[in-house]
Amino acid sequence: MVSIRQNPDADALPDFRNLGVIARVLIVVNLFAAAAALADESAWLAVLDALARNAAQVEPPLIASLLLLYAAAPLLLRLPYLAGCALIVALAVALAWAMHLALGELAAGGLARRLTLAALIAVAVLAYLRLHRRAYSPALAEARLQALQARIRPHFLFNSLNAVLALIRRDPRRAERALEDLSDLFRALMSDGRSLVRLADEIALIERYAAIEQLRLGERLRLSWELDDAPVDALLPPLVLQPLLENAVYHGVEPGTGTGDVLVRIERRDKRVLARIENPYHESAPGHAGNRMALDNIRERLMLFFDAEARLESRIEGARYLVEIEIPYRIEGAARPA
């Protein structure tokens, strides 16, 4: 299995409206206060006393800063990471100062020491939250990948089942084959999608998918395959080609009354694998927004696996719509760049 790159957003400010983040800030700051009480006093009773004193000092600016951060959360999320951190530290210092002014003589200790302490605690909390986020970001990336996993249109499933139902009496053998194809397709769709697959498997999958569409659409779908130069051992994320072919059929063949020609060409050029899918373009057909969403989805998945080394482009050429994918040629066992 190929690992997924770090989430590029690992160095973002925490969301201060998240309950988990708020709870962690409260706990960490109070632990500091407790540790300080333990360090200051030797007798346990005195520790308890110091604890109460420290809490009285720490709690008001802490709560105030959390409230302010809560209010400013949307603004903070728009700032660059370091600027945001600086702002938060400044806020902690300012609040500690305000506290000192308000309480005057009641507050213990010198002003400079208290302000330094506030700044240090703020930095410590931010560092802790950053580490925490780092630790969880691969999980975030995986969760996102699964969310991005291609979802087949319900329209396709129900139309296919309907076509199979129509075959059961007329041509039971063909119906059996169609159900087997559907099973393979759905097994692939329900797999976790986190590991790369061989191009040969992906091609087998889109051929199964095409067989089902052919059953449904008959002569209206005319497919040409140009796969002679396809590097069958190349690795790619699963279900990258199938949604593209599904889009080609949905937007290119189904809206037409005549025959729709769809071309699938996969080839290797030196260190790159190129895949191209072409279909007739129907300007008036609805759902172009859905098509764009599917393409964005695939592009993002390619990015999670190959970063900037992958490319996905779509354009209209005359009466044809075409999508091209380019990914680095990688095979199993070969060393990969880090």
Added chain:
Amino acid sequence: MKELRVYIADDEEPARARLKELLADVHADVPTSVVGESANGLEVVERLPASGARLLLLDIQMPGMSGLEVARHLAGLESPPAIVFVTAHDRHAVEAFELNALDYLMKPVRAERLAAALRKSLVAGATPIERLARAARAAREYFSIAERNRIVLVPVTDVVYLKAELKYVTLRTRAGEHLIEEPLVAIEREFAERFVRVHRNCLVARAAIRGFERGSSAGADEEQHWNVVLEGVSERLPVSRRQWSTVKGALPEAKG
């Protein structure tokens, strides 16, 4: 019991075959005979009126013309067929289509549900045109004129202007004229992007506007006004003073 005459419209051959199987299965319960079938929407509008069908099983997503538009044109017939929509979409998509007010079956269709829909249509008859118009989200691609046993379709893109006269609206194309029975206001609302109102009683195609010229109206109205010059027709249509700024604004948009 007399057989119910059924027409089947679905772009997928297996889907039509399946519906025929199911109709045969429920024949003892609701006797039917299939009087025609089509794989695209335009053909349904063309052929159904002469087939004498009393019920149409209509796929919503069809090439040529969507099921909803097919239904709207058929509703203009003197005795329109009852329509039961058939769709592979799930319930959420059906809600998005605002089909709730209409009768529909979800694919794959069950024999019992089909029989129930057939029985219901025998009682309820045709779906009112207003309900169909409400369910349609997209503007039509055709205007239709229902004659005795056929429906004449006029592509919306062919229409140069529409003029309201008493009970009817005259559709003017480059080739000729047709009369339709639809309120001009409803047409203006449905095709807001295509037509602009130049006068209380007149909409013109934005794309057909070629320019304006001073009009010297005869009769009591001695004030000068503007006439709109349209491509493909020789008539000049007066622009009312109220609409003048709107119409003038519509021109650059149309000419790019």
